[in-house]
Amino acid sequence: MEFIYEDDTLAVAIVQAIQTGDIPSLKQLLVENPGLARTRIIGRNNSKESGSCKMSRTLLHVVTDWPGHFPNSSATVGVLVEFGAEVNARFTGSNTETPLHWAASSDDIEVLDALLDAGADIEAPGAVIADGTPLDDAVAFAQWRAAHRLVERGAQIALWHAAALGQLAAIEAYFAGSTLSERYPWGVSRSSPPDKITVAFWCACHGGQRRSAEYLLDRGAELNWISVWDGLTPLDAAQRSSATDLVQWLHSQGAKSAGEL
Template structure:
């Protein structure tokens, strides 16, 4: 026990059993294990160090197991309810390179049912710490093209940045961003334009281009221009439009990723 939480190596028989019950949607076994092992609901599963090139030890909660990739496990929403009723912390953090909550992971897996279950249980929809710039669950959803999750988070009240709105194709919110006293910075416009192309949202991309977005901007998180992003998305009409405006790929620009 450390800090009040039971620590279990991921290959411990109890960790294997409870993880298997969660991934298989076996609520009967899950309830039995939670009853037989007090404190299991708040346990942390600890990854053994992978070697000298992987510093530190990572750990996750059982709610992270529910929401782990690829997600959408059987009876996921009911599993969340069982774990929360047993004392699981809905906003517990992954301990590792990033600090994602279970809601971040559910958003990254497009698991709408589990998103609803977590939010119904009180999860913080604006929790920071995501893999994408330390952002919110919505930032993870739109960055990983998990559109159902992104729209669901918006419906449930998530705040949208300009990039969020552009990537999801929420043109009204993109337009509104330019009506206030404080206008978006050039960097925000560039990032939102890239996001619109990543999402295949031509109307948003056109609106942002008219407001000064740079066609050939390459973001720090990915070695692709807006044209590259649109090609990857398969947005044929948007690709033609970008070419017509003079858009180029990173390869055509001779842009190389940092060493």
């Protein structure tokens, strides 16, 4: 595996070509530097010695880096894959996210589709959010377009995903005995998880989904549960999402903010 420092002339040139959507320059660099599509970019605080890099990213991570939505990004993904980029390569550092995780976290539908079309693993673990999937990232970071697209493309959903996305039919099917993914939401301990319905209710409020919230409250969700990941109640989460109608309804049910409890 090859590494280049982020301030090397070649690294600066390839990142600029990617993030400006300069496809001709990108292709020229890849042709002139065989293997470049599989190279990892590292900072100066890392070593190029094999296996000793504390943090590195691939060129497909550059395409999907925050804030995403770079010009010609779908074509850029295609060119990099054509020249040998590994679509499921992992970031190395505090997490092991794939480029698809990053696209989901940036709500970048164009790149997300291009990666999936190129064979990206829609269920890849490794997210910064509880080592989860790209869908976990999208829902946790309120990247709703990406979350819905991932579901459209076949991502497995758990009850909390369905609640956050307003997938009422899936929620109703769950209570009728249908099986959903058992994946836990971000920050929830697998050894002593809170009530699944309460967590789903909180996620419905996080997603601004009043119908989902009403349905789950009717089925025993705790109205004023304080989440384990950010210390917010369902009311706090709905206010953060600017879900005015949901906030009003929650107030009518006696919901309180964390500061009032």
